[in-house]
Amino acid sequence: MTPLSPSDAPSAPRRPTVAFLLGHPAHFIALGFGAGLSRKAPGTVGTLWAWLAYLVLQQWLSPQHLGWLIAASTLVGWWACTITARHMAVADPGSIVWDEVVAFWLVLWLAMPMGFWGQFVAFALFRFFDAAKPGPVGWADSLFKGFGWRGGWGILWDDFVAAFCTLLVIAVWRF
Template sequence: MTNPMTSPAPRPALRPAWRFLLAHPAHCIALGFGAGLAPKGPGTIGTLWAWLAYLVLQQWLSQRQIGLLIAASTVVGWWACTTTARHLRVADPGCIVWDEVVAFWLVLWLAMPMGWSGQLLAFLLFRVLDATKPGPVGWAERQFKGLGWRGGWGILWDDFVAAFCTLLALALWRF
């Protein structure tokens, strides 16, 4: 039995900065190549980064290649989110934005072609669902917790559910 008077206090969570981002490839990916370092609204900044990146990528990649990129980014993101969360000692740190990136790429990939107003609507719907976590999104967030592989998947999972709900709302809006 350990004596509470002599046991060390738990280490505080790290606050990421550029040095942390560049210290490990997983950090760079999980923090959205710097988008997650935004002092306010890193999830929104990460989603904006995803939107811009998607618009650039679709100029060079076919729909099939974008789908493969999303699949590969999910697997790599799972590793990156797991590793980064463990290094930060926080189960689901707000600075990890790769979940927003991959999930919003999925929304755009499945909902395009859309004009600017449709893309803006998709962005707004996704951000509201991801930030407020209503119904199924909140349920998804509660399913996978921790600092291991299960928690790393949980970081991604609730954003995929938010993406599905966004796609459902867009489909209902279109019809």
């Protein structure tokens, strides 16, 4: 079976709908279980969802298991983002928020323990780096564009660089 090109993609609405979300398991994952359907600031909503989900998950999973979850979520997310972007015929749609979810989980996993205000600062820093794309984040965003595995990785890559920048600021702040 040959992969779909963007022109062969099933017709998807400009703004994804619940039907699109539920139409393929990759869409459900890439759209952050529905967080990406937000009409306003889907990346912020996805990051908020990630924060809440992490706080719940850490109640049941050890730090080692959280690390494995983040690694597995990266691989599954790569697949999901690749498929969903292709089906939407947009290289990096704003409604794909799995990149924010996994990258912010990484921030929390590496920076915890922190109280509410530390987590809030981590959230604000991550959103700044992800949205404004200063320096290395902008560079990372420009590296992998298009469709297929390369584009799917590109969706995730700039958020991982934003996570690294966030962690660097937190490390300097703590030092």
